[in-house]
Amino acid sequence: MVSDYIRYAREDGAGWRETGKAMGLERAAEESGYDLAELAFQQATGQRLGSGRDDYAYRDPSFGWTCRSCGEAITDRGPYSGPADDERGHKADCQRHADCQRHADCQRHADCQRHAEEIAAREARWADDDQDDDAGEV
Numbered sequence: 744m745v746s747d748y749i750r751y752a753r754e755d756g757a758g759w760r761e762t763g764k765a766m767g768l769e770r771a772a773e774e775s776g777y778d779l780a781e782l783a784f785q786q787a788t789g790q791r792l793g794s795g796r797d798d799y800a801y802r803d804p805s806f807g808w809t810c811r812s813c814g815e816a817i818t819d820r821g822p823y824s825g826p827a828d829d830e831r832g833h834k835a836d837c838q839r840h841a842d843c844q845r846h847a848d849c850q851r852h853a854d855c856q857r858h859a860e861e862i863a864a865r866e867a868r869w870a871d872d873d874q875d876d877d878a879g880e881v
């Protein structure tokens with residue numbers, strides 16, 4: 744299930760843009776003119792790709808996952824307003840959430856060296872997982 748993959752990516756600390764890249768949505772983003780992060784969220788919530796917010800099948804879509812840092816169930820409302828507003832449910836002292844907010848200003852992590860390193864490490868780990876999973880569930 745693609746939503747399991749997305750949930751795994753979000754729980755692993757990937758942002759929506761990074762999740763979209765991992766899903767191979769870069770071309771769709773180019774062609775549709777939609778933001779890569781937005782397409783990933785549309786995919787996660789079962790929207791038609793490139794549908795836009797006005798065309799959502801239901802109001803206020805959200806995607807659920809569990810924060811590994813604070814252990815809370817997160818209601819993720821997409822890449823629109825930044826982690827402070829879009830990720831509801833973190834504990835007040837959640838370290839991951841604090842990091843996200845601190846980095847929300849750095850062009851959504853794009854130019855941030857620390858995040859570049861994190862993303863590279865994650866991509867390598869996911870590549871390993873893919874190999875492990877080949878014989879596993881669909």
Ligand SMILES: [Zn+2]
Nearest residue numbers: 810813833837
């Ligand atoms: Zn948290």
